[in-house]
Amino acid sequence: MQLDHAFAVRADPDATFAFLLDVNRVAGCIPGVTGVEERDPDTFVGTLKVKVGPVGITYRGTATIVSRDASARQATLAAEGIEGVGAGRVKATAVMAVEPTADGSSVTISTDLAIAGRLAGFGRGIIDGVAKRIVGEMADCIRTKLESPEAATSGRPD
Amino acid sequence: MPVAPIEVRMTVNGVERRAAVPPRLLLSDFLRHELGLTGTHVGCEHGVCGACTVLLDGAAVRSCLLFAVQAEGADVRTVESLTGPNDELTAIPAAFRDEHGLQCGFCTPGIMMSLAALEGDAPVEHEALVDAIGGHLCRCTGYRNIVRAAERAIGVAAGTGEEARDG
Amino acid sequence: MKPPDFEYARPATVADAVSLLASAGGDAKVLAGGQSLVPLLNFRLAAPSLLVDVNRVDGLAHLTVDGSTLRIGATTRMRVLELDPLVRDLVPVLAAAARWVGHVQIRNRGTVGGSVAHADPAAEVPAVCLLLDAELVATGPSGERRIPARDFFAGFLTTTLAEDELLTEIRIPAQTARRWGFREYAQRRGDFALAGAATTVGIDAAGRIDEARIVVFGTSDRPIRARSAEAALAGAEPSADGLDAAATAAADEAAADDPRPDAAYRRVLTRTMVRRALEDAFGGSSDGHGEVR
Amino acid sequence: MAEGLARYVGRSVPRVEDERLVRGRGRYVDDIDLPGQLHGAFLRSVLANARIRSIDATAAREAPGVRLVLTGADLGELNAPLPPFVPDPNMRNPRTQLPLAVDRVRYVGEAIAFVVAADRYLAEDAAALIEVDYEPLPAVVDLATATAAEGRVHDEVPDNVAGDVHDSTGDPDAVFAAAPFVERVHVSIERSTASPIEGRGINAAWDPDAGRLTMYASTQAPVPLKGGLSRLLGLDPDRVHVEAPDVGGGFGSKIMVFYPEEIVVPYAATRVGAPVKWTEDRWEYFVAANQERRQIHDAEIAFDAEGTILGVRTRFLHDGGAYTPYGSDVTHNTATHVLGQYRIPAFEISGQVVFTNKVPVSPYRGAGRPQAVFVMERLVGAMARRLGRDPNEIRRRNLIPKDAFPYETGLHIKAPVTYDSGNYEEAFDEALELVEARTFRSEQAAAREAGRYLGLGVAPYIEATAPARNEACGARLDEGGRLVLAMGLASQGQGHETVFAQIAADTLGCGFEDVAVRTGNTAGEDAGIGTFGSRGVVMGGNAVALAVRELREQLVRFAADLFEATPADIGIADGWVSVAGSPQRRLRIATLVALAGSGGADATAEPGDDPATFEAARRRAAVQGGPTTFEAHGQADLPAMTFASGVHAAIVEVDPGTGGVRILRYVLVHDCGRIVNPTIVEGQVLGGLAQGIGGALLERLVFDEDGQPQTTSFMDFRLPTVDDIPEVRLAHFETPSTLNPLGVKGTGEAGVIPVSAVIAEAIEDALAPFAVRVDSMPLFPDEIVGLIERARQATAA
Numbered sequence A: 001m002q003l004d005h006a007f008a009v010r011a012d013p014d015a016t017f018a019f020l021l022d023v024n025r026v027a028g029c030i031p032g033v034t035g036v037e038e039r040d041p042d043t044f045v046g047t048l049k050v051k052v053g054p055v056g057i058t059y060r061g062t063a064t065i066v067s068r069d070a071s072a073r074q075a076t077l078a079a080e081g082i083e084g085v086g087a088g089r090v091k092a093t094a095v096m097a098v099e100p101t102a103d104g105s106s107v108t109i110s111t112d113l114a115i116a117g118r119l120a121g122f123g124r125g126i127i128d129g130v131a132k133r134i135v136g137e138m139a140d141c142i143r144t145k146l147e148s149p150e151a152a153t154s155g156r157p158d
Numbered sequence B: 001m002p003v004a005p006i007e008v009r010m011t012v013n014g015v016e017r018r019a020a021v022p023p024r025l026l027l028s029d030f031l032r033h034e035l036g037l038t039g040t041h042v043g044c045e046h047g048v049c050g051a052c053t054v055l056l057d058g059a060a061v062r063s064c065l066l067f068a069v070q071a072e073g074a075d076v077r078t079v080e081s082l083t084g085p086n087d088e089l090t091a092i093p094a095a096f097r098d099e100h101g102l103q104c105g106f107c108t109p110g111i112m113m114s115l116a117a118l119e120g121d122a123p124v125e126h127e128a129l130v131d132a133i134g135g136h137l138c139r140c141t142g143y144r145n146i147v148r149a150a151e152r153a154i155g156v157a158a159g160t161g162e163e164a165r166d167g
Numbered sequence C: 001m002k003p004p005d006f007e008y009a010r011p012a013t014v015a016d017a018v019s020l021l022a023s024a025g026g027d028a029k030v031l032a033g034g035q036s037l038v039p040l041l042n043f044r045l046a047a048p049s050l051l052v053d054v055n056r057v058d059g060l061a062h063l064t065v066d067g068s069t070l071r072i073g074a075t076t077r078m079r080v081l082e083l084d085p086l087v088r089d090l091v092p093v094l095a096a097a098a099r100w101v102g103h104v105q106i107r108n109r110g111t112v113g114g115s116v117a118h119a120d121p122a123a124e125v126p127a128v129c130l131l132l133d134a135e136l137v138a139t140g141p142s143g144e145r146r147i148p149a150r151d152f153f154a155g156f157l158t159t160t161l162a163e164d165e166l167l168t169e170i171r172i173p174a175q176t177a178r179r180w181g182f183r184e185y186a187q188r189r190g191d192f193a194l195a196g197a198a199t200t201v202g203i204d205a206a207g208r209i210d211e212a213r214i215v216v217f218g219t220s221d222r223p224i225r226a227r228s229a230e231a232a233l234a235g236a237e238p239s240a241d242g243l244d245a246a247a248t249a250a251a252d253e254a255a256a257d258d259p260r261p262d263a264a265y266r267r268v269l270t271r272t273m274v275r276r277a278l279e280d281a282f283g284g285s286s287d288g289h290g291e292v293r
Numbered sequence D: 001m002a003e004g005l006a007r008y009v010g011r012s013v014p015r016v017e018d019e020r021l022v023r024g025r026g027r028y029v030d031d032i033d034l035p036g037q038l039h040g041a042f043l044r045s046v047l048a049n050a051r052i053r054s055i056d057a058t059a060a061r062e063a064p065g066v067r068l069v070l071t072g073a074d075l076g077e078l079n080a081p082l083p084p085f086v087p088d089p090n091m092r093n094p095r096t097q098l099p100l101a102v103d104r105v106r107y108v109g110e111a112i113a114f115v116v117a118a119d120r121y122l123a124e125d126a127a128a129l130i131e132v133d134y135e136p137l138p139a140v141v142d143l144a145t146a147t148a149a150e151g152r153v154h155d156e157v158p159d160n161v162a163g164d165v166h167d168s169t170g171d172p173d174a175v176f177a178a179a180p181f182v183e184r185v186h187v188s189i190e191r192s193t194a195s196p197i198e199g200r201g202i203n204a205a206w207d208p209d210a211g212r213l214t215m216y217a218s219t220q221a222p223v224p225l226k227g228g229l230s231r232l233l234g235l236d237p238d239r240v241h242v243e244a245p246d247v248g249g250g251f252g253s254k255i256m257v258f259y260p261e262e263i264v265v266p267y268a269a270t271r272v273g274a275p276v277k278w279t280e281d282r283w284e285y286f287v288a289a290n291q292e293r294r295q296i297h298d299a300e301i302a303f304d305a306e307g308t309i310l311g312v313r314t315r316f317l318h319d320g321g322a323y324t325p326y327g328s329d330v331t332h333n334t335a336t337h338v339l340g341q342y343r344i345p346a347f348e349i350s351g352q353v354v355f356t357n358k359v360p361v362s363p364y365r366g367a368g369r370p371q372a373v374f375v376m377e378r379l380v381g382a383m384a385r386r387l388g389r390d391p392n393e394i395r396r397r398n399l400i401p402k403d404a405f406p407y408e409t410g411l412h413i414k415a416p417v418t419y420d421s422g423n424y425e426e427a428f429d430e431a432l433e434l435v436e437a438r439t440f441r442s443e444q445a446a447a448r449e450a451g452r453y454l455g456l457g458v459a460p461y462i463e464a465t466a467p468a469r470n471e472a473c474g475a476r477l478d479e480g481g482r483l484v485l486a487m488g489l490a491s492q493g494q495g496h497e498t499v500f501a502q503i504a505a506d507t508l509g510c511g512f513e514d515v516a517v518r519t520g521n522t523a524g525e526d527a528g529i530g531t532f533g534s535r536g537v538v539m540g541g542n543a544v545a546l547a548v549r550e551l552r553e554q555l556v557r558f559a560a561d562l563f564e565a566t567p568a569d570i571g572i573a574d575g576w577v578s579v580a581g582s583p584q585r586r587l588r589i590a591t592l593v594a595l596a597g598s599g600g601a602d603a604t605a606e607p608g609d610d611p612a613t614f615e616a617a618r619r620r621a622a623v624q625g626g627p628t629t630f631e632a633h634g635q636a637d638l639p640a641m642t643f644a645s646g647v648h649a650a651i652v653e654v655d656p657g658t659g660g661v662r663i664l665r666y667v668l669v670h671d672c673g674r675i676v677n678p679t680i681v682e683g684q685v686l687g688g689l690a691q692g693i694g695g696a697l698l699e700r701l702v703f704d705e706d707g708q709p710q711t712t713s714f715m716d717f718r719l720p721t722v723d724d725i726p727e728v729r730l731a732h733f734e735t736p737s738t739l740n741p742l743g744v745k746g747t748g749e750a751g752v753i754p755v756s757a758v759i760a761e762a763i764e765d766a767l768a769p770f771a772v773r774v775d776s777m778p779l780f781p782d783e784i785v786g787l788i789e790r791a792r793q794a795t796a797a
Helices: A013-021 A023-027 A126-147 B027-034 B091-098 B108-116 B126-134 B144-154 C014-023 C037-042 C078-083 C085-090 C092-099 C112-118 C124-131 C227-233 C240-255 C263-282 D072-078 D120-127 D172-178 D222-233 D260-272 D282-288 D329-337 D369-387 D391-398 D424-434 D437-449 D496-508 D536-563 D589-598 D611-624 D678-698 D755-766 D781-796
Strands: A002-009 A033-040 A043-052 A055-069 A074-083 A089-101 A104-116 B006-012 B015-021 B053-056 B059-062 B075-077 C007-009 C028-031 C050-053 C063-066 C069-073 C135-140 C143-148 C153-155 C166-173 C179-185 C195-203 C209-217 D038-044 D050-056 D066-071 D111-117 D131-136 D161-169 D181-189 D201-207 D212-217 D240-243 D276-279 D295-303 D309-321 D346-355 D407-413 D415-419 D453-465 D470-477 D483-487 D515-518 D570-573 D576-579 D582-588 D631-637 D642-655 D660-671 D728-733
Touching (some): A002 A126, A013 A089, A023 A055, A043 A126, A055 A089, A104 A126, B015 B027, B053 B108, B091 B144, B108 B126, B108 B144, B126 B144, B144 D678, C014 C028, C014 C050, C014 C135, C014 C166, C069 C085, C069 C112, C092 C179, C112 C166, C124 C179, C124 C195, C124 C209, C195 C263, C209 C240, C263 D781, D038 D120, D038 D260, D050 D111, D066 D072, D066 D260, D072 D260, D111 D120, D161 D407, D172 D295, D172 D309, D172 D346, D181 D369, D201 D260, D212 D222, D222 D240, D295 D369, D309 D329, D309 D369, D329 D346, D329 D369, D329 D407, D369 D391, D369 D453, D369 D755, D391 D424, D391 D453, D424 D437, D424 D453, D424 D660, D424 D728, D470 D536, D483 D496, D496 D536, D536 D570, D536 D576, D536 D589, D536 D611, D576 D589, D582 D611, D660 D755, D660 D781, D678 D728, D678 D755
Parallel strands (some): C007 C050, D483 D515, D660 D728
Antiparallel strands (some): A002 A104, A033 A043, A055 A074, A074 A089, B053 B075, C063 C069, C069 C166, C135 C143, C135 C166, C195 C209, D038 D111, D181 D295, D201 D212, D201 D276, D295 D309, D407 D415, D470 D483, D470 D631, D576 D582, D642 D660
């Protein structure tokens, strides 16, 4: 499943791109992510609790920055998670790109999402709805943090 | 460790039943496997097929979408109640037999219970019969004979029948 | 397909229910009719640690009139909404909408509050709440608050209710515009709507439309008020062209946000539903009617 | 032949099954709780194609209530590829699955581990604790591109082709080269599933002291299961007993022999020494019970200006899923059925059975036939368009005439394809009459004036029924004179108990209520194959007739001795045995049984017996000797399939604003030879029609690009409800089969076969103003709107 999200940020493109590569800070913006630990500069482990209405599934997994191109301000993040209890899995590859604009930056995040397990088969747009909501909230949060006065300094998720 | 059982008391087909059950035990499983009332069938466990339909305080409901603990103090009726004290068939099962309203018989008890909920209001509008049957999946019959059985057992209020449904 | 283990509580008061919800730290779920929640539990797509069964909470199953407002307790069954003369009389579009909810066996158990709090984008009652500017009453640890419907539905299965808040009542103003229409379409009767439309319209003495409300549902992540379509109708005399234009405007408005691959189809379908709902509303009877297949 | 079959055969005798079923006293597998009952749950693959690096069941083994956890490694030698249902020379790469996957999974739903616990809830809890470390591989999902896909379902099969099918008759190349007209179509039929309301289920009990395994299974084939189980588990066949109790529908999906669960569950029972029950839940049914229907065809038709069909050719791809236990079986049905009722001198079909990372395929009611009719009738539609003729005129012109039977198609699919009997032209005319085809064009024109879009669709079809030669019946008269039939053949709602009792009662000359039929139980009869291919009444019914006829002869000989008459003068009717010419000399069948059993000694007269005759018979019996019991065995061995046929026609209305299709009236003309029970036959046909409507308008299994099934609930896979079933007009023809003594043909699948073809043509006809083409099934509202929108854009451009 392909999810495309674009948003504008009133912040410098390089600062924005740096933020996107700071997994700890981005993770703090993904609703339901907890316990993020750094394995190496590009690999992180953590837990994602997907919670939308009554749907609640916890995935344990890793996120890896598989490529980064500072000059083009483009990076690719691959994440994979396994259900804490149950056999389900989730895999996502997100291509993030930052372009300069007149009043800041425009960010695009193209996510290729694959979900396996019962959630995948429980149709009628649950996944679309859940994924769209997570990416939407993440984008809002990133924008808010980048545009807040302490954006440049704070390294910790709230 | 599993959550401790909870005491539940309900009346099933006129008989008071008590048991200590885990909160997550579905009413359908309670009826079938704790009480041995296996006439209530389970076809999907997500509330669509209707095979598990029973009467809860007179209303047709999916027993796979209720926990047994929720039936505390309730009056539950299952398909077994449609057979009379002398083993005679009441109107609804007799009509299903007479109209060939079943084949494999798996969905039948649920459908008959949805119709049993209408018995007190008989005769009803044709639409009410179709509405009641509309909440059930039958994979064998193609429904026509189920509708005929329902019409025969419940009775259709004058002027609401579907004319010449079969040509 | 058996549910995971959970603790179960059956409070008798709103206060107890709220404190139980608060005690679970966001890991509790309210069990009302259970017609959406229990399937998710059986599929093990939900795993709350505690279910708070509100079916026996005192004073939540009422259906009363307060001035010109219909007050519906949260645990009122959908079947009551469908059949109660009070609803048919004061808010006929709501009674019609209720008839489209699942099948009778689901409506016998499903609750009005449950449908509203579950916030399924294809659900009928939330659409009518938005249509008629309903107020949703919730109680949390810090007391009661009233939330206008337009601020309540926040996205796919998502509302602005806090995790420790309990929806207790739905307050729906009686229809002032007596003409109404309600349409939805699904591949099978009883299924979630692929798209639907609810409308109320009023006509003044001069035969002009003095009030038009249109809500589209099933196309986005929440029900949508089709403001531009309403504006196009307001003040005009009803005409076929006018209804066409309003339907197109509503479809454009609603389809813009549909992420699914069949969005183009939904646009066509939405247009049809709005057009037909309006037609019903303007059709001969001032009482209108929804399409019942 | 069939003389004397009059009292019950042909009548709508009420079903004996219903007395228990309507009381809620049916006994389905999950209803059976044995002492010490344990419950099982499977862990199934969540990926469509992956290597398994490791399986860690430690936590599951320690979970509350768990008695046993089995992985493939725990099965030892038993974990070998399961036997194919049918060995198939067309399969160049036959593959069957392991009972439990070990290092590779090939579809979402493939079984990996089995947990046995105190109850199903605990078993599911524990199964969720098993950790499987997967290495995902690219999934092969899309049939059209599967042979060139990046992924491989089986590593050693690079093109994912499992087998090839080819057959032809006449000289198609020459015919097409010389034909005045040729039209081509490309059609696509989606994957679907049978979806009985009861899923599969098994309850297996092991008695270690007796070394005896008893298995209750929701299956269409208890007899082959028994044989296979004793082989696979190394048990004496006498100590394995399989029973199909009441079965809540099957439609093909409950005959696999072996499904992995059918070996794992009984094996688990032998391991724990207690009964183990596994009841398939709905999610499991959607990911683990066999599926069917997905085929893509390129087809062409050669014809002349008069509308005579000269030849048909088709190439196809068949989605076989991850394993091919049934080989090319479904595609054989397609090959046999494309020509249908038409006289077509040249035909060629060729195609490939292709592996995909989806649930394996086996026949689902219709089984390759709906695809065949869809291809043929889309071709007829294209031909009619080209010639500017009414398609029904073309159909009528090309039907095989009544005097052409037996009709040799020239095809040889396993055996020569020869239609035994038929009356196609009259049935076709009847269908057009019933659907009011003659007045429809004016009805359609008037509707279009009013902005409504009505269309007519028609399709004739044949159904080759009763494949696989053998079925058996044991018949005996019990002490009370009751005729007891034991059959291995299982019933899934077809009313076998009733139909076989009708045949038996008429064959013997007893009352219907004096016959007891026990089906699906290998303890009573363990020869035979199973219920599939519309063979129950043909094979089973003829086995019953053979057994009871033999029994009757025994009784007649005995009576002739006692009555001092010649056997030819003995008559049996209504449960009375009498002598021709002196009807007062009569005794009950029960009396004769008692006389035989005791040599006259303990026999007493039954009410109504003629006292003088009884006394004389008793004295004769004392000195006469003769049989002490009456028992017979009948084995039907019918070498060739019999061809049922029919015509469906429908008027539909399409709503361009929603894409919705409403069937306004539906006509079903049907010929299954001699009819044993008209009500039951009607029920079969109507039920099939409902499934056909589902297959045309509602039901489709969807897989995403990773092979994840998207339709695993009854919310997403939509079976028709009462609202989706139209008014139906039914007519029966009875053209007896010449291939069996009863003159019967099968009927189980007839209702479903032509429905997609009929609905497709009707939609196309309704939307003729937009000139849309329907070339796929099912067709959903969004696709219908899409067709209209595209047609509008094309017109605009």
